[in-house]
Amino acid sequence: MQRYFANSINNNKLILNDDDFYHIKTVMRMKENDHIEVVYDNTLYLCSLGNINLKEVNIIRKLEHNNDNPVEVTLIVPLLKEQKMSLILEKATELGVSRIIPLVMERSIIRIDESRFNKKLERWRRICKEASEQSKRVDIPEITELKKIKDLENLDGIKLVCSTEKNISSIKICLKKHDFCDKINVVIGPEGGLTKNEEKILVDIGFKRVTLGNRILRVETVPMVILSIINYEYME
16 A cells, blocks of 8 residues: 655644645546555554545544664765765665764765755655655654764764774674664765774764675665664664
8 A cells, every 4th residue: 555644634634745646646546535554743544535636635544553663773974976875865764764964074076055955955855755655664764964074973872984994893793792772873984985084083972983894885885784784683
């Protein structure tokens, strides 16, 4: 059953955005009285379509759902080319990421001003919404404003930075030392990697260097590997 996220609730009706109704009417070719799932405020509802031209969605009842995210994972990523960023947002959402922090890094090849960033942010949030609907989540990952490394100092939970340095612990060993944790923060570098100065700053503010193994992975592959490992270690 198709799932959507509502913007608001009014009496016994849920309010979707125009793009959702375009998808319902034009792509899915649904009709009046067809059923859909709608999420509002982390609550899942079974709904029926009313008059589609009037964009009516009527609540039938609440549905039970499982919250399968035992750990809140914050992924901290550099600014990347749009295709790579879109892939990371989509797959990280499917794999259960809770929050994504875009970060200014020295070797990022993308440089954008505030107005351009706000336009990208709107698109990125739409990608996460659609991926959440597809993967049957009841929440949408938060994407924060653009941050700098020193802004990460006060993050709660385990703090990890993926490094290509030799003779450091693997992420698997590091996670096994924390049998129970509720928050994990992971920094990944851009195509050229983090600079030594950036790694030093991160270590100085509490991040621990970890490796994903001997292979050098593409930047868009790294989040999928990390989130898969975390899911394996902490999934009930």
